[in-house]
Amino acid sequence: MVLAAGDVYALLGDSDPGRSAALLFGVLRFVADAAGVVVVGALAFAAFVVPARRGAVLTADAFGATRIAAAAAPVWVLAALGSVPLSAADATGQSPGVVWRNLAALVAATEEPKAWLGVAAVAAVVAVGVRMTLTWSTTVLWFGVALVGLLPPVVVGHVSVGAWHDLATDAMVWHIPAASVWVGALVALRSHLRRRGSADRGQVVRRYHRLTAVCLVVLVLSGAVPGLVLSRGQFSGYAALLLVKVAVCALVVVGRRLLGSRWPLPVELVALGVALGASIGLGHLVPPAFTGRSASVHETILGYGLTAPPTAAGLLSGARPDLLLGLGAVLLAAAYLAGVRVLRRRGHRWAPGRTAAWLAGCAVVVVATSSGVGRYAPGTFSLHMVAHMSLNMFGPVLLVLGGPITLALRTLPPGLRAWLVALTHSRASRLVAHPAVASVVFVASYYLLYFSDLFGAAMPYHWAHQVMNLHFLLSGCVFFWLVIGVDRPPRPLPHLARLGMLFAVMPFHAFFGVILMNSSTVIAETYYRYLSLPWVPDLLADQRLGGAVAWAAGEIPMLVVVIALLRQWAAADRREATRTDRHLDAGRDDRLDAYNAMLADLAGRRH
Structure with a gap:
């Protein structure tokens, strides 16, 4: 050849x-x-x-x-x-x-x-x-x-x-x-x-x-x-x-x-x-x-031209398909709907709220990667931060509330179900889903990526840009899975620990946005100078706008997560109270039974 x-x-x-x-x-x-x-x-x-x-x-x-x-x-x-x-x-x-x-x-x-x-x-x-x-x-x-x-x-x-x-x-x-x-x-x-x-x-x-x-x-x-x-x-x-x-x-x-x-x-x-x-x-x-x-320069760096400034209509309609994450989100939405249909055919119920959450999460991924937002995100830091926060915060919060693993376990054939159980309980999954690991990865990624030369070195390459997006999405999904996920993680945490885990990371997100808004150094300046977009005359002002986006977009999902966690906590307490009442109505009391067993054991030892 x-x-x-x-x-x-x-x-x-x-x-x-x-x-x-x-x-x-x-x-x-x-x-x-x-x-x-x-x-x-x-x-x-x-x-x-x-x-x-x-x-x-x-x-x-x-x-x-x-x-x-x-x-x-x-x-x-x-x-x-x-x-x-x-x-x-x-x-x-x-x-x-x-x-x-x-x-x-x-x-x-x-x-x-x-x-x-x-x-x-x-x-x-x-x-x-x-x-x-x-x-x-x-x-x-x-x-x-x-x-x-x-x-x-x-x-x-x-x-x-x-x-x-x-x-x-x-x-x-x-x-x-x-x-x-x-x-x-x-x-x-x-x-x-x-x-x-x-x-x-x-x-x-x-x-x-x-x-x-x-x-x-x-x-x-x-x-x-x-x-x-x-x-x-x-x-x-x-x-x-x-x-x-x-x-x-x-x-x-x-x-x-x-x-x-x-x-x-x-x-x-x-x-x-x-x-x-x-x-x-x-x-x-x-x-x-x-x-x-x-x-052109834009086609060489991005694969397409950015000849006009972004508008509200352009951000919604100026689609540029992302054949990796965007297409993947569409396929996952279709697979989820197929699983819900299988359950309904069997006569089982699946909460509509979970379906709505999953589809909304997939929609967020599609918008962040394949709409005008995804098209313009590599061109300006502010829109990049919009896509980043959508993939790292908004999308994952909705996706984990959809309970995809639970749905899969209820609909897959036995062989595939056994594979899924083995994967979710493997050592690798337990390591990735460890609360300390998930929290550090979720928070440290921001500081390591943007406050080093890594972001500027990665942006000129499409494959590196996709790796960043994939990391944002997966790290967000793992973190919020542990905090408010419907699916049972390898290491289930009590609700108080989940709340503490959430409060531990919230200040770091706020600090990140504040640092960006007060920074006097342009991140990835060489990359943005190569693009030379005429509607971004002040790179530092655009970066500070991105910092404001990071600060505001980080607070809103966290508030949603706190509300969802408190509702889950209250629902768990109600279920526990109902279970206790049922035992008492049946004449059973686990604590009394344990106390009587202890007394009987002590009496047996004396004789």
Whole structure:
């Protein structure tokens, strides 16, 4: 693929590091991606495809799949490390020898080498963790970590450049996990069938087909967005490779439907290997979007232009879809409504207030990320703070009042319900949901992000902006889950402790807003100077407005939380009083029974 591509560097005005260096980088990237895919897919196979686990310990079949991941992980580490200097050579046009002598400086100056260094670090952690894992919950944990390890080279690659790169990057965050689970699970399936023969072939193959059917839908839909963005409707070598990927997916779909269980899995494995090779080629070829119209400054940084100042109508109607958090909120709202419908069909009641709270919380996420608010949030600090507070305060308060875990436990099939229980009571969940950890993360994030260089370093990159938004949302959900959540946390707290936990963090939010309003230093000044929005002539005034937003928006949700907590406390007291009255009416008194038991025990000892 690299040899057939010709001189892709001259098209962009870059230097050529040499054909051997480009070829070696292509090979190493293929090996690294293939090994990472096998790790992710094998862990997905162990967690979600093989027959149900027995207790907390992996079954023999699941353990066998984790051994495949354990074998592939060191290959992933070594190939990723080898890709660091070669990606630096590819990005700078210097020979590998020159790059090696200046490796530290080149890695610091370019994005892709840093991405591969991050992949190597994640892969190393997974390699150690998978070798020690014996439980289902830790298998899921390493599966999630490995998924994250696949993303860095993608989100800093072609999809992160030029106009519409925000949509293309979000789409690839869906695309890469779906493709990886499909290909890697197929490798694990082949190994499983050779090891076990045909004893459980039907059940395992059916689960594999259900899993990969979902992956196929996600793969096709998510692949269309970056394909359209980067090809710009022009037929070229880049478009030809895209057609190869589409043809491979079509081949597998048609073959499955026509042949059913007689569809040969080796053919599917070869086809998906071709698709993986095409993906590597797409990462090397120059997309037509790079050789056409030059992107503006705003399109280069944001992915779109901000040509007019925000208005009230524009903030409501000027939508820019967020294919990660915005789409995720829509899918979660649909899943919640489906669960409520299942309960109603069974004749069970679900509180309408919970449904309203959940849908309102999802709506807050959609508005904060996909409306005009989300569109303008990266451009001005004040609107960024509006989106921040919506994702960190308003949305989570409503979401935790919806009781999604309780609804899921009442509607999911037994197998999925057991998975959910295992996840919510795992050691990782207990650590994240520890009151001290949740409180520190919830509060310290503000000060660490905005009062260091982290915010200014992250804002120019769409992927970093999405990581910030995701952190805001998750940290808020965990904190408010412990304080007023309908769902039972791993460590239930008495209402007085919840109130103390809330009062402990409230001053820090107020101080944060006050500090911003009185600050004389512009946060992320270089980033905002690059944007140079004409309707923001005074960056410091806009930042102080953002501080006022943080102060006011932090107080209102806290008041709502206090009211909700006090109502829950009163309701719990009423339930306890009702239970006590019922016991007394039945002639039972737990305290009297305990006292009589103590007297009887003392009398028995004397005799």
